[in-house]
Amino acid sequence: MIDHFTITVDGKPVAAKPGETVVRACEREGIHIPTLCDDKRLDPAGACRACLVEVDGQRRLQPSCAWKATPGQVVKTHVTSPRVQRHQDVLVSLYMADHKLDAEGLPVETENRNELRRWALDTNPIALESVEAPRVARAGDTNPYIQYNPELCILCARCTRYCDEIEAVNAITLTHRGSETTIGTAGMRGLLETSCELCGGCIDTCPTGALIEKKAIGILPQQIERKVRTTCNYCGVGCQMDLNVAKVDGVEKVVRVTSPPPGETVNDGNLCIKGRFAYDFIHHKDRITEPMIRKADGKLHAVSWDEALKFAAEGMKRVAQRHGPESMGFISSARCTGEENFLMSKVARAAFKSGNVHSCAAT
C-alpha cells in the first residue's frame, strides 16, 4: 500500500496521502487556499464554494475541501488560475452584500476573527447592493455564554454540523427557508431549553464571528496581548487550551479561553463548558490574597509571608516534637501540579520524617 504520492499544485510538487483532500495536502505544504465551511473535524460539506480550484480534466471548478487528491493530479489555485481569481472576486462580493461592513466597506472585525474580512483583503471585491437578508436570531435566548449575530452569519453551517457530528446533541440546526434561513433551534427556543451542552464548539468553529462568547464581547483580537497554551484544570481529560491575556484597567487578566487548532492536541480543538467558559474563578474577588495566622483573639489576621511561614513551621514542629511524625498528616491535591505534589511528599517525608502523605485522589 502506498502511503503517499505527489500531485502538482500551481506547478509545484505537493505530497498527498491516499484519501486526503486537496486542501489538506496543500495545508501541509503551506499553500493557502481560502475556505469558509471547512473544518478538519467535520465531514466536508463543499457548501461555501470559497475553496474552488481548477483540476485538470474537470470542466467545472471543484471544491478542494471535498475533492480527493489522486496520484499525478494537476491543480491550479487562484495563484495561477485567472478563472479561480474571477470566481473568488465575484463570490466574496456576494458574501459581502449579505454581511455587516465597516466604514471602509470591509467585513467588520469581530471578537472571534473574521475569515471573510481576511479573504476580502486578498481579493478584489466588487461593491454590490446590500441584500439585507431577513435572517433572525433567537429572541429572548438567555443563555449566558453564546451570542448569535445574524448579520455576520454566512450560513456555512459549521456550527450546526459541529453540534451534530462532534458534540452529537443537535441543539442547533438550519431553520427557516430561502433568504430567511438562519441558525435556529427546535421551536426557536433559547439554548438553555434545548439539548445544548454549552460546549462552545460552535463559537470555536464559526469563521466570521457570527457566534461569539457573551462574556468576551468587545474584546477584539488585537487587544489580546498573548495566548498562553496550558492544560485545563478541571477533569482528567487534560484538554489543551489557550488563555487569552489582555490588560483590564492596567492589569493583565485572562479574558477568555480559546481552543488550540484542531489536530494539534489531545482534545483536537474541542473543549467542554467548564474548560471553555468557567474561568471567572481565576480573578474572582473572593480569592485569598494575603497569608494569615490565627492570633490570640481566635481570628485570622493578615501577616507577612515571613511571619506566616515562621508561625506555620513552628506550629508543625511543635506537634512533631510532642507527638512524633505519626501524628502528622499531609494532604495534597489532585488540583495542584505534579511538582507541587512532589514537594508535598518531600515536605512530609524529608522535612517531617512522616510517611502520612496522600493526595485527595479518591475523586
Add this chain to the structure above:
Amino acid sequence: MKSFGAGVMSNSIPEIRDLDFMFVIGSNTTEAHPIIAMEMKVARQRGARLIVADPRKIWLTEYADLHLQLKPGTDVWLVNAMMKAIIDEGLVDQKFIDTHTEGWPELKANLAKFNLTDAERITGVPAAHIKAAAVEYAKTRKAAIYYTLGITEHAHGTDNIFSLANLVMMTGHLGVPFGGLNSLRGQNNVQGATDAGATPLYYTGFQPAGDPAIRAKFEAAWKTELTAGVGKNLNEIMKGVEDGSVKALYVMGEDILISEPNTNHLEHGVKELEFLIHQDIFMNETTKHAHVVFPGANFAEKDGVFTNTDRRVQRVRKAVNPPGNARPDWQILADFARAAGYAMPHYKDAGEIYAEIASLAPRYAGISHDRLDETPMGIQWPCPAPDHPGTQYMHKDGPVKGKGTFIVTNFRPPVELPDKDYPFNLATGRVLYHYNAGTQTRRDSGTMAKVGECFIEVHAEDAKQLGVNDGDMVKVVSRRGGIKAKVWVSGRVQKGCVWMPLHFTEAAINKLTIDVGDPLAGTAEYKVCAVNLIPLRERAAAQAEAELQAVRHPQA
C-alpha cells in the same frame, strides 16, 4: 495494580475514535469526561458499538446500542457472569492466557458458579443482554473497556477492577492499540499527584515506599534520613483526625470537610487539631479551623505539569500573576520546608523541580519542561529516555509486571443495604456543569444557569408513594446525618434508588455517606448508602427554599 501492573489507562484517548467496540461501566462519561465522551460519540458515528453498564440511565446510554441497567453494587456479578459466558462460548484467548498470565485454572474454577440465570436475578440485567455484551466484546479485536468512579468508589471497588482486568486478559485485549483497560481519572491531576509520590505507598514514580533500596536512593538525593515503611493513607489520616491520633495537618488545595465522607465526625476532629495549615485559593469550610492560611495560585498563575488520565504529561503555564501576595504553591512548600529547618533547594522555577523528579523516577526520566514545550500532544509515560517517544499503549511486550495475574473475585454485598428504616439506595456523582466541591464552577454564571441547586433524582413510583412531586423539598437522611434537596422525578434512576450530585456545599452529601474504605485502595464508599426521604411541607419547604435561594444568590 495487582492484576497486570499500573492502575491507569492502558491505552490512549486518540485511539477511541477508531475503536469498533466500547464497554463503559460505571462511568458517566458525558458528564465527568466530556471530551472523552465526545470521542466515543465520534466512534459511534463511525460505526463502533457501545455498551454501557450503569444503574442509571445516563446521557451516554442514549447513544448506546445496549444499556445494562444493573442494580447498584452488583458489578462483580455482572462481570463474572460475562466471563463465564465467554468460557461457555469458547471465546477465551488461550494463547494470551498461556503466554502472559498466571492463575487461570483458579479463576476458571471459581467462575463456574456465575451462571447467567443467577446473574439475571441478582443484577437485574436480562441474561441475553449479559451474554450478548460478553460475546461481542470477546469477538471484537478493537474493543476497549472504560470505567471510573462509579466502580472505584465502592468499598469493594478493587474487586470490580480485578474482575474487569480478568475479563481483559482472558480475551487478550491487552498490549494492543485500540484495546486495554482504561481507568478514567476524575480530576485534572489525580494521576499526576500519585505519579509524583503524594501517596503513602510510593515514592515518586510508583517506587514502593517499603523498599529499603528505594528509600536509600531518596535518602541520598534528599540528603536526609527517611522513615521506613508505609504511612497512613487519606482514609486513615482522616480516621486519625476523628479519633485524635492525628494532631496536625497540612492541607493543600482541598476542602476536607466537604470532600471527605461522614463529615460530621471529621468536623469535630478538625476542630480539635493542635495545628492546621490550609493552603488554597478560596476560603472554605476547612479554612474556618485553620491556624495558618497560605494564599496559593491557580493553574493560570503558575508553571508545572498535569498528568491526565491517559498518562499524558502536559505543561501548565503561567499566564497572569497571582492576586495580592498570593504565591505559586510550589514556592510556598519550598519556603515552608526551609522555615522548618530542612535544606530544600532554592528552585528557580518549576522546571528545576521536574528535573529532580525525572532524575529520581525512571519512568519520567526522558521528560523535561523543555521537551514538553516542543510537544503539543504531551508525552505519555513511561518515557525512560530523552529520545524515547513516550508510550501510547502499555503492556506491549506482555504485562509490565511480568505475568498478568488472574485474581479471583466474589460478590460481596455493599456494606450498607436499604432496610425498613432507610429504604432507598443513594448514589452520588457528578453533573457536567460542575466540578467536585464546586468552588470554581459555582462562581460562574452559566454553569449555575444550567444546574443551580442541589437536587435528588427519585423514581416516579417512589415519588408517588412518598407523595412528592417535581420541585418539592425533601430531607434526605441516613444513619449519619441529613440534608435538604429538591425532588426531581426522573426516569433515569431505578425504583428504590435515588441519586444526588456532589457539588453543593449547602447539601454536603458526604454527611450522609459511609467512610468504610476499600481495604486496598483507601477510597471511601461514596457511592452506595441507605437513606430515607422525608417530605418537607409548607413552612418547612418554604424555609428550605429560602435557604437555597440565599445560597444561590448570595448578594441578593
